[in-house]
Amino acid sequence: MFRRVAIIGGGAAAVALLSELVERASAPLHLDWYTGGAERPGRGVAYGTESPRHLLNVRAASMGMFSGSPRSFLDFAQRTDAGIAGTDFLPRRLYGQYLEGEAAHALARSRHRGVDVRVVPFAADAMVPEADGVTVVQGERATRVDAAVLAIGALPVRPLAGIDPGLLADGRYVIDPWALLARAAPDSAPREVALVGLGLTAMDVVLELAAQWPNARFVAFSRHGRLPEAHLPLATVPEDDGGALVDAMRDAPEAGRWLRLLREAIAATEDWRVVIDSLRPNTPSLWHALPAAERARFMRHARWAWERARHRLPPQVQQQVQALEQEGRLRRVCGRLVGAQPEQGRVRLELRRAGACTSLAADLAIQTVGLDTDVRSTAHPLMRQLVTNGHVTPDPFGLGCQATMDGQLCHDGKPWPRLFGIGSLLRGARWESTAMPEIRLQARLLAARMLAPAQVPQRPVTQPG
Ligand SMILES: Cc1cc2nc3c(=O)[nH]c(=O)nc-3n(C[C@H](O)[C@H](O)[C@H](O)COP(=O)(O)OP(=O)(O)OC[C@H]3O[C@@H](n4cnc5c(N)ncnc54)[C@H](O)[C@@H]3O)c2cc1C
Known part of the structure; x- marks a missing residue:
């Protein structure tokens, strides 16, 4: 087994892995947990919201963070309200409380289980993987560990091409909707808000701002101009297993x-x-x-x-969004953004649809295009360093890093024996790798592998094609 492991990341994946390692360790283990400065480790962007309007898009019974007890979140939620059902879509802030509680529980348990956890409340700046260990650099300090796991979630958002830098600087074109929502306050001023994208993030943004800004009107666009699909109101048991x-x-x-x-x-x-x-x-x-x-x-x-x-909406969210459309507060348009320019204190957005150009004006434009996993062009300092130094190989489709199915990150077509990823970085290897049902399974398998008495012999990575 590895005696000293670094976990890089302060979100749900890191907490799931930490908890699995603490519970499963049968010999002394040292964990360095770099939380990236997260104020409330575990929550990340997804569960950091305090809005009651922001719901999980997975039913409560499937959101437990341990693959051995997938109902543990439901049990937690039912302790707050016995009327909650496993088929409910609950507020994400409740899930954030559950994660924070699990993180605190794992830290408290570690003391009784012979696991020494050093919480580093900063981002890891650089890493150097080698065949027999990994060096993690944070500030002036370099620490050698037996193995390291990158649990850094999605990458920092970037503006789409063609956005005038002045709009970014003065905040009329917003690329981080979560930061905007966190500081949005009630305001009755009339305004027109454009949403670039029509996915789940856009739905979160429109519901929250429509409530906070009762006189705002919204126009949202995407290539097809369609709303996200919704889950069925009731969970169904499939007739066959597919x-x-x-x-x-x-x-x-x-x-x-x-x-x-x-x-x-x-x-x-x-x-x-x-x-x-x-x-x-x-x-x-x-x-x-x-x-x-x-x-x-x-x-x-x-x-x-x-x-x-x-990726579907809870049915009640879809109904609320449809009600906004019926009231005339939300309008949908087909088109792909090709540029945004300032115009008399507003934003002029240029769209292309079927070869033709059109444009619309708004007081504020918000980019809601979903998770970025493209490490080839990211501003994330650690990933940039790992890619620039050739320590990891980007996935050719912008889906994180090349990796084996079980999470070993690769360089030059070979898996590192002691450098792993979990969650979004593995999209290229696993496609389905961003939500809790997948992350908890990855956490369990990774923990088992790290604590196994003898390490599995290395086999070369299989390149598709
Ligand atoms: C708005 C939204 C809603 C979602 N809803 C659901 C849902 O209902 N159900 C579901 O299953 N999934 C949902 N997801 C998917 C979600 O991504 C996962 O459930 C989960 O939050 C992923 O956790 P993570 O730890 O991989 O990433 P994150 O939560 O993004 O955490 C990564 C953490 O790593 C930190 N970090 C980054 N770089 C470094 C570094 N160099 N050193 C140290 N720390 C670093 C970051 O600061 C961050 O705290 C949602 C995602 C979003 C964005």
């Missing part, structure tokens, strides 16, 4: 064939959501088997349709 579909997909790892198989399966089912959800446990292995050229095809032609089908 095994036949998964087998058929495995037999023909081609994006086009997969889409045809999916359409056929959906046509034979009462609700398409059941088919999409049945694939979830198998998505990483299916994605792994997809050759590089087919992955490229999937990214070009099916990525956004898949994201829309897979």
Whole structure:
């Protein structure tokens, strides 16, 4: 087993891994936990919100942070309100409280379990992986550990191309919606707000600002101009486990064939959501088997349709957004942003749709385009250092880093024996890797691997294609 492990990250993935390591350690273990300065470790962007309007998009019964007890969040929630059901979509701030509690619990338990945890309330600045260990640099201090895990979540948001720097500087074009929401206060001034994107983040933003700014009107746009899909009001138990579909997909790892198989399966089912959800446990292995050229095809032609089908709204959120549309406060437009310029104290947004250009004006534009995982062009200091020094290889589609299925990060086509990733950085290796049901499983497997008496022999990374 590894005797000294560094966990880099202050979000839910780091807490899940910390907890698993503390619970499973059977010999003295030292953990260096770099929390990145998070005020409330565990919460991250997703669960840092204090708004009651921001709901989990996974049902309560599936949000436990331990794969051995997936209902633990539901148990926590029911201690606050016995009427809560496992099928409910609960406020994310409640989940943040649960995570904070689990982090405190793991730290308290560590003292009784022979695990020495050093909490470093700063970001790790640089890392040097080697065959027999990893050096982690923070400020002036360099610490050698047996193994390190990058649990850094999504990368810092960047402005889309074509945004006038003056708009970014004076705050009329906002790239970090969460920072804006955290400081938004009630204000009755009339204003027009443009949302660049129509995904789940846009829905969070419009609901919150519509409540805080009762006289604001919103226009939101994306290529297809559609709202996200919603979950069914009640959870359904699928009639079959999707095994036949998964087998058929495995037999023909081609994006086009997969889409045809999916359409056929959906046509034979009462609700398409059941088919999409049945694939979830198998998505990483299916994605792994997809050759590089087919992955490229999937990214070009099916990525956004898949994201829309897979990442859905709680039904009550969809109803609230539809009510805003009916009241005339929210308007949707089709178009892709190509630029934004200042215009008489406002923002002029230029859109392109089917080759034609159009534009619209707003008092404020907010970019709501979802998670960034592209390490090739990030401003994240640690990832930039790791990429620049060739310690990790970016995924060719901008989905984190090249890695093995079990989270070893790769360089020059080879996995590092002692440098691992968890969560968003593994999207290229696993595709499905950003939500708690996947993260908790990764945390458990990583912890088991790190504490195993003999390390698994290295095998070369299999390159798709
Ligand atoms: C708005 C939103 C809503 C979501 N809702 C759900 C949901 O309902 N259900 C669900 O399952 N998933 C949801 N997700 C997915 C969510 O990403 C995961 O559930 C989970 O929060 C990911 O945790 P993480 O630790 O990987 O990343 P994060 O929560 O982003 O945490 C990463 C942490 O690492 C820190 N860090 C970064 N660099 C360094 C460094 N160099 N050194 C030290 N620390 C560093 C960051 O500051 C941050 O605190 C949502 C995501 C978002 C953005």
